[in-house]
Amino acid sequence: MHCDVILNIHYTAPKSVWDKINRAYKQLPYWDGFDSDGPHWIDKDIDITASAKPEGLKIYGEMPEEQWGEWYEQLKQKLSAAVGYPVGEVSEGYEFRYWKKAVNPELDITMIKGGTDNCYIVSDRKEAILVDTSSGKSLKQVIDACSQYDMKLIVLTHPHFDHAENAEAISKRFNIPVAYHREDDAIFDVYDSQPLHSYGAVGAVVLKLSLKQLRTTKVIRPANHFYIKDGDTFDDYGFPSVKVIELPGHTRGSVGLLVGDNSLIVGDALDNWIKPGMGHLYYDLEVQKKTYEKIQSLGIKNIYYGHGKPTKG
Numbered sequence: 001m002h003c004d005v006i007l008n009i010h011y012t013a014p015k016s017v018w019d020k021i022n023r024a025y026k027q028l029p030y031w032d033g034f035d036s037d038g039p040h041w042i043d044k045d046i047d048i049t050a051s052a053k054p055e056g057l058k059i060y061g062e063m064p065e066e067q068w069g070e071w072y073e074q075l076k077q078k079l080s081a082a083v084g085y086p087v088g089e090v091s092e093g094y095e096f097r098y099w100k101k102a103v104n105p106e107l108d109i110t111m112i113k114g115g116t117d118n119c120y121i122v123s124d125r126k127e128a129i130l131v132d133t134s135s136g137k138s139l140k141q142v143i144d145a146c147s148q149y150d151m152k153l154i155v156l157t158h159p160h161f162d163h164a165e166n167a168e169a170i171s172k173r174f175n176i177p178v179a180y181h182r183e184d185d186a187i188f189d190v191y192d193s194q195p196l197h198s199y200g201a202v203g204a205v206v207l208k209l210s211l212k213q214l215r216t217t218k219v220i221r222p223a224n225h226f227y228i229k230d231g232d233t234f235d236d237y238g239f240p241s242v243k244v245i246e247l248p249g250h251t252r253g254s255v256g257l258l259v260g261d262n263s264l265i266v267g268d269a270l271d272n273w274i275k276p277g278m279g280h281l282y283y284d285l286e287v288q289k290k291t292y293e294k295i296q297s298l299g300i301k302n303i304y305y306g307h308g309k310p311t312k313g
């Protein structure tokens with residue numbers, strides 16, 4: 001029997017979904033493997049192929065009717081489980097689900113300059129993530145900048161006041177969660193849980209000027225928060241191409257965000273007070289040095305610092 005159906009799975013589904021679909025394929029009887037045309041199921045009198053077309057997922061080829069009935073039911077079941085919604089024929093009214101950012105969009109990174117610190121809005125020009133929140137005196141400025149977007153999430157590179165003091169207020173204002181690394185949780189209670197040291201003349205000045213505020217500014221732990229770790233991406237918030245990179249040294253839980261392939265927001269792991277380089281303040285110098293080398297080895301073109309002007313390659 002010739003078989004030919006179009007299922008309601010759109011070819012623009014993101015890679016993470018196709019990975020699940022490919023795993024589902026392999027669980028079906030007669031699985032033969034992938035070749036240049038796509039996945040194949042082969043047996044006596046059976047030769048079925050799947051192909052992602054603009055009109056949907058096309059399943060076609062030859063299979064005897066008795067086997068097709070059961071095989072096709074299994075296929076739909078496994079695909080439904082893989083994609084997370086009922087899969088069936090488009091001609092029978094099964095609807096597509098569209099993944100808004102199936103293809104990683106070009107993302108903008110917009111700097112908001114607080115006092116001496118920067119925070120960043122990562123956006124597709126509609127929806128956005130705020131990376132760091134600046135200190136209390138910049139609250140209105142940061143909220144005004146965020147108000148131009150449909151805000152989805154706040155990420156903190158680390159919870160020092162100059163990055164995190166406004167986190168709770170902005171989280172409440174836009175009803176969005178705040179993500180940060182678990183290792184830095186205690187800093188919300190007491191800065192001295194990870195006291196800073198410095199290198200060089202610049203570092204000594206910066207530390208001297210900020211130490212009192214670091215110690216005395218109450219940074220509220222956001223009520224609506226979750227933890228992030230190395231490799232996490234923000235698929236659930238519409239930003240699959242924004243990835244967490246652990247950059248410890250300044251604090252134990254310092255993170256950077258890799259935006260696409262070419263841009264890295266580094267928090268205080270690096271700084272550009274006078275010239276770009278390793279962050280002048282650190283909790284652990286050896287770890288900070290390793291992180292510096294790690295960032296170098298990534299060969300990222302554009303670096304966005306917590307302090308100082310971004311550098312673009």
Ligand SMILES: [Zn+2]
Nearest residue numbers: 158160250268
């Ligand atoms: Zn810091």
Ligand SMILES: [Zn+2]
Nearest residue numbers: 160162268306
């Ligand atoms: Zn800082």
